[in-house]
Amino acid sequence: MYENKISARQLRRMIFIETFGAxxxxxxxxxxxxxxxxxWSLIFYGVFLAGTIAFFIIFxxxxxEENFENRKIGKTGLARNVNINVSKMQTRLKSINFPEVLPQxxxxxYMIRFFINAVALFYFFGKTIQTVYMPESSFLFIIFPAAILLCYSLxxxxxxxxxxxxxIFPWIITTxxxxxxxxxIGIEKAMQIGNAGELWQGILSDNIFRxxxxxxxxxxxxxxxxxLLFLRPAAEERGTETKNRKVEDKNNKEGKNNREGKDDKAIRDIITAVAGAILCNVLFCFLSVRTLGPTLTSQSEWPVIKMMQLIRMPGGFLERFDILPIIFWILCMMAVLSGYLYYGWSIFQTRSGGCLKNFLGITFVCLxxxxxVVEKHTxxxxxxxxxxAFVDFPLSLILPLVVWLFKRQKDFNYQEKT
Structure with missing residues (x-):
């Protein structure tokens, strides 16, 4: 009954994991x-991300936006059916899922974009594991179990x-x-804090455009x-549907206020989750730059792992500290990858009108x-x-605008007909 609904806490944690993880x-x-x-890169990152969040929240x-269907209640005779009293009508909410309003x-x-992103991130996932921890293992041996798990998420x-x-959220945040x-604690001596003058001089030396x-x-x-386009419409408390049925006989104004209250709570949860993700990224950047320096940080594909490898605790306690960030990164990466496949699969289902049994095997083989292929051809x-940078992300901003214009025109045509 609630298989396509999520609670406010689930929305907040999903947004944090997916925003911070990749x-x-x-x-x-x-x-x-x-x-x-x-x-300045962090400043621009925060501004860009805030603008993107506002864009996706709005659209x-x-x-x-929920559709309203007027439904007649009470007994109606043949003669009474000619003139229907508006007071004897009640409003029923009909939620709209994002895949349902997409033109073919x-x-x-969307399906092509999500599949390309899934393949690319899957390659990056396997390459990281192979390079850092399993250099002697074959690439196929590393990605094969993960591919099975991802296809199960469909x-x-x-x-x-x-x-x-x-x-998995408590495990991610604790780790x-x-x-x-x-x-x-472990790299206190290696950290290059510097005085205020040196820090300010370094900030002024940055090129703004870069x-x-x-x-x-x-x-x-x-x-x-x-x-967010998929998650926000689903952000509804588990008891909401039952409560809506109980208050269907109330006036539309109360229903509108109720919806606005839930929507405001969902927006606050989204902002909280994204602010937490920004804070975690800023903290990692600060530790990496103060430990490795800007040059070494920019030269490494995984500066956080390199930073954790510098930790030396007395007594030889836990020799490989870099295993800690890789644990939560694997959990977050699998969440993002499963998200691309799951939402792409949801769109495919609405397009095909049903579930194809062979799609699981096809997806697994293609993935x-x-x-x-990507591994052999860098x-x-x-x-x-x-x-x-130049196609996928701009499309992620353009497509919701196109969908909204299409939906608006479709609603306008429907109102004219009725």
Missing amino acids: GALSIPAFACYKEQNGF SGKIS PIKFV YTTLQKRARFLEI YFIAVILSF SMGNGYLMLLCSSPIEF VLLTC LLWTFYLKYK
Whole structure:
């Protein structure tokens, strides 16, 4: 009954995991790209992300606006049916899911985009594990079990997926704070705090335009924020549907106030989750830059792992501290990857009108084969980075606008006919 509904707490935790997860290990490298100190990059990152969040909040609300269906109540005779009294009508809410309002061409574009992003992130996931921890293992051996787990997520429901992310959230946040605390303790001598004059001089030496570009690259790590289009309409307390049935006989004004209150709470939860993700990224950037310096931070693909490898605790306690950030990164990355596949699958279901049994096998084979192709041809990975910056992310902003215009025109035509 509530398989496509999630609670406010689940919404907040899902947004945090998906926003923070994909680029957690690499975002300090983007902040210091081209030997910038990272301060202005973080400022631009926060501004860009705030604007993107506002955009998706506005258009997710406009697209998922609830339809109102008038339903006649009480007994009606044959003669009384001619003139219907408005007071004897009641309003029934009909929620709109994002895939349901997509035109067929837009559905196809979303499916292609989500699948390309899933393949690219899956390659990055396997490459990180292979390079840092399993250099002697084959690439296929690393990604094969993960591909099975990801394909299983296609046949789950939004409520089950939300519960799973809700369960792993305490593990993610606990592991993160343990890693941060140990970083402060274990690399205290290696940290280059510097005085206020040196810090200010480093900030002034940054090129504003380069920092703006770095902020945009950091924003690309939070691109799953477009999942708001799917999550916000589903953000409804479990008892809401029952409560709506009990108060159906009340006037429309009370119903409107109730909806506005729930919508405001959902927006606050989204802002809270994104603010937490920004804070976690800023803390990682600060630790990386103060420990490795801007140059080494920008030269490493995973500066957080390199930073954690510098930790030395007395007595040889826990030799590999870099295992801590990789644990929560794996959980977050699997959440983001399963999100791309799940929402793409949801769109496919509305497009095909049903569930195809062979789609699971096709997705699994394509995911593994395409990832292996990307591994052998690194030029494809370079092409993806440009595609992400100049095609995919702009499309993520343009498509909701097109869908809203289409929905508005469709509603207008329906009102004219009725």
